[in-house]
Amino acid sequence: MATSTGSVSNQAVQINQGSYSQQSFSTGHTCNSSTLVFTPFYLGNDVNPEPYVRNQNFGAQVSLSVPLNREMVRLCKELAKRKLEKERLDLALIRVLKCAELLKMGFKIRDDSPYAPLCADVVPIAAVVPKSAQVSPAASGSLPPQP
Helix, strand or coil, X not given: CCCCCCCCCCCCCCCCCCCCEEEEEECCEEEEECEEEEEEEEEEXXXXXXXXXXXXXXXXXXXXXXXXXXHXXXXXXHHHHHHHXXXXXXXXXXXXXXXXXXXXXXXXXXXXXXXXXXXXXXXXXXXXXXXXXCCCHHHHCCCXXXX
C-alpha cells in the first residue's frame, strides 16, 4: 500500500474593471467612451517553518471596453458641443450687456486697466444721456403746445 501526503496553496486574483470612462458636461449629462485598462498585480507569500519558502507571482490584466451603441455616443457628444456653444454665446452676450450698462450709467473701464479689453469692443451707436442729465420740457422754458 502506498500513501502520499502534501499541502496545496490555491490562490486566485479577481480584478474588477469598473465602468466606462465618462466625460461630464453638466449635471445629468455624461457621455461614455471606450476604455483601455491595464492592471498590474503582485502576489507574494512567505512560509516561515523549516524550510523557509517564499513565493512571488507577478502579472497584469489588460482589457478594452467599447460601448456598443455608437449612435448614442455620437448623439451625446453632439449635444455636448451644442451645450458648450450655447454657454460661450451666453457668456459673450452677458459681457456685452454688462458693458452696455456701464456705458449707459456713464462709467468706463480705464484704458490702463488689465480689464479694459473686456469692454473695448462694445461701442454705443446712439448718444447715451444719463437720466439725471435729461432736461424736462417745463425746466427748459419751452412748454408743449396746448390743444
